[in-house]
Ligand SMILES: Cc1cc2nc3c(=O)[nH]c(=O)nc-3n(C[C@H](O)[C@H](O)[C@H](O)COP(=O)(O)OP(=O)(O)OC[C@H]3O[C@@H](n4cnc5c(N)ncnc54)[C@H](O)[C@@H]3O)c2cc1C
Ligand SMILES: NC(=O)C1=CN([C@@H]2O[C@H](COP(=O)(O)OP(=O)(O)OC[C@H]3O[C@@H](n4cnc5c(N)ncnc54)[C@H](OP(=O)(O)O)[C@@H]3O)[C@@H](O)[C@H]2O)C=CC1
């Protein structure tokens with residue numbers, strides 16, 4: 001590792017990850033780096049051995065970290081890389097650690113429209129770019145113009161949207177590069193209308209999803225032409241539990257941690273659901289949630 005004086009952020013050893021994931025499960029990170037700001041993160045990565053395994057996390061709202069934890073260095077942007085500013089009339093610069101909800105609010109306050117759908121997505125902009133997070137007809141890459149990325153040598157590269165192969169909850173073209181920031185292209189609109197839109201979307205979401213429970217959102221992607229939740233409910237799996245992990249009674253594509261779930265419980269429940277849906281409907285559900293780390 002590099003000399004301590006060379007960076008301004010915080011380096012933690014053997015840091016438990018459960019408190020950084022919305023499911024509240026996961027073993028320790030061998031090392032975790034909390035950068036002071038973007039320049040500090042670039043310097044930190046440039047100073048690492050090129051073969052140091054790097055894993056990035058934002059708000060951990062789409063992560064299943066296994067109980068054995070993660071080897072190498074976890075870059076945690078939560079509460080860091082949080083600059084956001086208006087570039088010109090309808091363009092916004094946003095760093096990877098900014099929560100999606102803050103982007104939605106910032107844009108609506110400025111009378112810019114297009115980012116309202118981000119309001120209820122409990123992740124960072126970095127996670128939203130990686131996942132092409134979307135809701136209620138909006139998708140992250142629908143409002144992205146260009147991004148700034150970093151590679152394992154600490155080199156920063158500007159990339160245009162056309163360099164990525166973007167689809168439903170999928171972004172290809174990211175080999176060994178991570179997001180530092182994005183430039184969003186919004187439309188001029190009306191602040192009050194945007195705020196009302198956000199309110200309506202949050203109400204809709206709270207009515208159908210267990211937003212106050214520890215979950216990772218939708219566990220599975222929707223298969224073409226159908227809904228994972230419909231299939232899981234039709235298999236009679238609402239309320240089905242493995243250890244502390246249970247299929248939500250409110251929304252069948254959500255798995256709740258009842259308080260004492262382990263990653264093993266959650267993975268076993270995921271596999272059980274896949275088997276049951278496959279046996280009954282012949283459909284192989286694909287996970288949306290990102291699984292990482294070692295088994296305990
Ligand atoms: C209650 C609830 C509701 C949800 N609703 C939605 C929804 O409506 N729509 C939706 O799409 N998702 C939804 N999600 C899932 C989740 O919020 C999104 O996928 C979100 O974009 C994840 O962001 P994050 O910062 O938490 O990423 P994390 O979970 O921390 O990481 C997710 C992935 O992104 C990678 N990553 C993180 N930061 C970076 C970076 N800077 N550069 C490169 N890779 C990075 C990680 O390595 C990992 O592979 C929901 C989750 C919850 C808990
Ligand atoms: N704690 C739990 O049991 C659950 C947590 N989660 C998710 O886990 C992550 C960590 O939560 P927590 O430890 O409570 O941290 P915080 O409540 O401190 O939230 C961290 C950031 O996430 C934003 N956020 C929190 N909830 C939501 C939401 N429902 N929709 C949009 N943005 C949200 C917050 O925005 P703002 O500053 O505007 O409040 C804040 O910027 C968040 O993504 C949270 O949504 C999901 C389900 C259950």
Ligand SMILES: C=C(O[C@H]1[C@H](O)[C@@H](CO)O[C@H](OP(=O)(O)OP(=O)(O)OC[C@H]2O[C@@H](n3ccc(=O)[nH]c3=O)[C@H](O)[C@@H]2O)[C@@H]1NC(C)=O)C(=O)O
Pocket residue numbers: 134135136137208216217218219220221222227228229230231233249250251252253288
């Ligand atoms: C939460 C996420 O994203 C969400 C996003 O918030 C919402 C709103 O746009 O639309 C998707 O959910 P979804 O497809 O389950 O949307 P919903 O409208 O709740 O349900 C779809 C259908 O499934 C049925 N349904 C839903 C829940 C349930 O328990 N049982 C059931 O049968 C509903 O009746 C409806 O006909 C995204 N999920 C996926 C996998 O695409 C996420 O990705 O983590």
